[in-house]
């Protein structure tokens with residue numbers, strides 16, 4: 002399996018908040034944003050592994066600011082960590098006011114996916130090539146979180 006860089010599988014998605022995506026305050030529903038986060042992160046994991054993936058855990062999701070009806074949502078996903086069959090993906094969410102162009106980060110999330118073989122069992126994924134200090138720090142932080150939770154940190 003050819004090792005890959007986080008940039009090789011990074012994924013971006015744009016959405017606009019429509020009336021059906023909002024609560025009575027006119028802000029995007031948390032569940033809708035979670036759905037978009039899961040989709041863009043799964044695309045990154047799929048791109049890295051070239052295998053179907055399933056969501057196995059969401060470590061953390063913060064909503065720091067509301068996103069208004071009609072605003073544009075940018076979702077950026079990239080791999081932080083790769084184990085033997087699992088991949089942790091970090092997602093940053095930004096809201097853009099289309100009237101002014103102002104952007105602010107509203108959420109961040111960490112989600113873990115597992116690649117599956119044709120029989121539906123976990124299967125090994127390519128290693129991650131880390132080339133920057135930032136990538137190494139994100140990888141180490143993910144490995145620490147797994148250790149704290151008693152999960153394996155062995156690589157494929």
Ligand SMILES: CC(C)(COP(=O)(O)OP(=O)(O)OC[C@H]1O[C@@H](n2cnc3c(N)ncnc32)[C@H](O)[C@@H]1OP(=O)(O)O)[C@@H](O)C(=O)NCCC(=O)NCCS
Pocket residue numbers: 054055056057058083084085086087088113115122123152153154155
């Ligand atoms: C994902 C799934 C196949 C894993 O099965 P399993 O029997 O636990 O498999 P394993 O014990 O071999 O674990 C596979 C990997 O998942 C990791 N894992 C399992 N539970 C985890 C958790 N809660 N958090 C993070 N990683 C986890 C393991 O550490 C292992 O990683 P590694 O191979 O990189 O070391 C199984 O739990 C499953 O099918 N879950 C449901 C998935 C789903 O339906 N998601 C929602 C729709 S996509």
